[in-house]
Amino acid sequence: MSPRLFRHPHGITAVDTEYLHPGHAASHIIQDAGRAAFVDVGTNYSVPHLLDALDVLGIAREAVDYVLLTHVHLDHAGGAGLLLQALPNARAVLHPRGAPHMTEPEKLIAGSKAVYGEERFNKLYGSLVPIPAGRIQITQDGLRLPLGRRELEIIHTPGHAMHHYAVVDAAHASIFPGDTFGVSYRELDSTRGAFILPATTPTQFDPDQHIASIERMAAYRPESLYLMHFSRVTDVPRLAGALKERIRELVDITKRNANAPDRYAAIRADMLSSWLGLAREHGVQLGDAEIARLLKGDLDLNTQGLIVWLDRRARS
Numbered sequence: 001m002s003p004r005l006f007r008h009p010h011g012i013t014a015v016d017t018e019y020l021h022p023g024h025a026a027s028h029i030i031q032d033a034g035r036a037a038f039v040d041v042g043t044n045y046s047v048p049h050l051l052d053a054l055d056v057l058g059i060a061r062e063a064v065d066y067v068l069l070t071h072v073h074l075d076h077a078g079g080a081g082l083l084l085q086a087l088p089n090a091r092a093v094l095h096p097r098g099a100p101h102m103t104e105p106e107k108l109i110a111g112s113k114a115v116y117g118e119e120r121f122n123k124l125y126g127s128l129v130p131i132p133a134g135r136i137q138i139t140q141d142g143l144r145l146p147l148g149r150r151e152l153e154i155i156h157t158p159g160h161a162m163h164h165y166a167v168v169d170a171a172h173a174s175i176f177p178g179d180t181f182g183v184s185y186r187e188l189d190s191t192r193g194a195f196i197l198p199a200t201t202p203t204q205f206d207p208d209q210h211i212a213s214i215e216r217m218a219a220y221r222p223e224s225l226y227l228m229h230f231s232r233v234t235d236v237p238r239l240a241g242a243l244k245e246r247i248r249e250l251v252d253i254t255k256r257n258a259n260a261p262d263r264y265a266a267i268r269a270d271m272l273s274s275w276l277g278l279a280r281e282h283g284v285q286l287g288d289a290e291i292a293r294l295l296k297g298d299l300d301l302n303t304q305g306l307i308v309w310l311d312r313r314a315r316s
């Protein structure tokens with residue numbers, strides 16, 4: 001199967017990682033003056049598609065300088081160890097709090113199995129290949145990385161995860177925010193443009209830091225954001241406002257259901273009804289059942305993450 005590629009301006013290409021279903025998750029390749037970098041890579045099962053994408057784009061495997069991993073959630077970084085085996089000159093770029101999970105993935109595997117269950121974990125992610133410490137470059141906030149003739153800036157963006165960073169390509173008014181700028185599936189586009197929703201995945205969601213990170217990225221006044229879920233969006237000021245509002249709403253929903261007999265069911269139901277209302281207001285063409293199906297994974301993970309946050313907050 002040939003890789004599903006989406007060509008964007010400024011040497012940027014999205015590759016569908018074929019995670020869950022087409023249109024759900026995109027790895028991005030940045031090309032500049034004969035060199036290349038990946039931003040997020042998907043799972044072990046994504047690796048053949050990424051290598052095919054390099055072939056289609058005419059990029060030698062030796063020409064890849066970086067595998068930039070915005071955070072170590074497995075839909076973003078699960079395939080990095082395997083991919084690096086095929087890219088002799090690439091370094092994995094990781095946040096200091098994320099790197100230990102990639103050199104010794106046992107804890108990450110256990111945590112993900114707790115979320116997904118053993119069988120589903122194996123089906124989604126397979127067997128994780130550790131990244132040798134010698135192939136990792138650790139980030140600091142404001143780190144600048146040369147790629148061909150351009151310079152990428154790494155900024156730490158906690159909120160979705162503590163160990164999250166974003167990649168800023170200021171010269172091209174582009175930011176690769178991982179999951180810190182939410183999810184925006186193309187199926188939900190309307191004549192009003194993109195429809196955006198927060199990702200409050202377990203286990204490190206922090207609403208205040210999340211909103212601060214969104215504001216920090218928006219302050220660069222980017223023209224384009226390249227989300228993992230799913231690729232390019234523009235109209236950033238509108239989306240930033242909507243996303244912050246929707247994070248605050250999820251916090252309200254969570255607090256108001258804190259003592260419900262079945263918190264999970266109550267929070268998830270309120271989230272779904274809010275999102276269906278917002279989608280209708282936005283002019284989304286799909287019916288309610290189709291929207292609920294498309295957003296099932298996000299509803300499940302967001303609810304889990306909000307409950308983890310609620311319990312952490314009660315303890316502190």
Ligand SMILES: [Zn+2]
Nearest residue numbers: 073075179228
């Ligand atoms: Zn993700």
